[in-house]
Amino acid sequence: MRGLPAFAASAPTTFKHGAFEVTVVSDGHLVxxxxxxxxxxxxxxxxELLKAAGQTAEQYNSPTNLTLIRAGxxxxxxxxxxGDRFMxxxxxxxxxxxxxxxxxxxxxxxxxxxxHPDHLWGAVDELDELALPxxxxxxxxxxxxxxxGDNATRGLPAERAGFVTGARRNYAxxxxxxxxxxxxxxxxxGLRIIATxxxxxxxxxxxxxxxxxxxxxxxALTHPLISFRHPEWLPAADxxxxxxxxxxxxxxxxxxxxxSKLIGFHLPxxxxxxxxxxxxxxxxxxxx
Ligand SMILES: [Zn+2]
Numbered sequence: 498m499r500g501l502p503a504f505a506a507s508a509p510t511t512f513k514h515g516a517f518e519v520t521v522v523s524d525g526h527l528v529x530x531x532x533x534x535x536x537x538x539x540x541x542x543x544x545e546l547l548k549a550a551g552q553t554a555e556q557y558n559s560p561t562n563l564t565l566i567r568a569g570x571x572x573x574x575x576x577x578x579x580g581d582r583f584m585x586x587x588x589x590x591x592x593x594x595x596x597x598x599x600x601x602x603x604x605x606x607x608x609x610x611x612x613h614p615d616h617l618w619g620a621v622d623e624l625d626e627l628a629l630p631x632x633x634x635x636x637x638x639x640x641x642x643x644x645x646g647d648n649a650t651r652g653l654p655a656e657r658a659g660f661v662t663g664a665r666r667n668y669a670x671x672x673x674x675x676x677x678x679x680x681x682x683x684x685x686x687g688l689r690i691i692a693t694x695x696x697x698x699x700x701x702x703x704x705x706x707x708x709x710x711x712x713x714x715x716x717a718l719t720h721p722l723i724s725f726r727h728p729e730w731l732p733a734a735d736x737x738x739x740x741x742x743x744x745x746x747x748x749x750x751x752x753x754x755x756x757s758k759l760i761g762f763h764l765p766x767x768x769x770x771x772x773x774x775x776x777x778x779x780x781x782x783x784x785x
């Protein structure tokens with residue numbers, strides 16, 4: 498705990514979805530270079546979208562929205578935030594939960610969408626102790642294998658080699674308590690892992706049954722304008738850019754057809770919305 502106050506704007510949002518109670522809580526935000534956002538896109542069109550998003554400086558703030566799902570006797574956290582070692586503006590998850598009167602000790606299960614720092618590094622505290630020593634952890638086998646394997650540094654810029662060290666440190670910490678999962682697996686009744694590869698090799702999303710559906714998309718859709726209006730543009734953060742673009746196209750088509758809700762980890766807090774078709778592409782409509 499670094500003792501910083503929780504942001505007033507970060508009070509958790511809770512809503513019912515089918516048999517579930519879903520809460521979105523902020524882990525703070527990342528400060529990222531705007532150059533990350535689809536660097537190869539046509540310059541004029543890209544500049545126009547960035548202006549519309551209010552991202553005209555060299556850096557921008559990217560929210561980090563954690564999803565907590567109450568399912569019967571289970572309290573299930575999706576990803577664990579950045580922890581203490583990634584960026585000073587992130588790692589507020591535990592403080593924000595505490596401020597909202599939610600006891601992290603009651604969390605029974607944690608599902609990871611992928612192994613990037615802002616999703617995984619909160620697994621351990623500053624002493625490398627598990628933040629949730631009694632929880633069960635679920636990681637997609639393909640994602641675990643990628644970070645453990647020799648190809649982990651391939652395709653990553655050298656300055657992000659630390660991502661590999663960090664992923665391995667956090668995965669090692671949960672090793673005794675982890676279950677490998679794959680797309681199609683149900684974690685509890687009505688909560689299913691779905692394939693959304695490309696942002697990372699084994700990136701997964703979560704589908705919650707009920708109503709018109711709800712998909713916790715993780716980093717499959719990261720920007721409120723670019724990811725929806727130009728899913729074919731390639732963000733620098735995607736490990737397998739072409740596959741990530743295919744995943745966005747498929748996911749957007751499905752979300753628009755089904756009128757499902759989505760929760761985006763990096764969409765404007767709390768990142769809850771729906772997808773509408775617009776001018777041959779899509780539009781994110783916040784509903785919180
Ligand atoms: Zn992320």
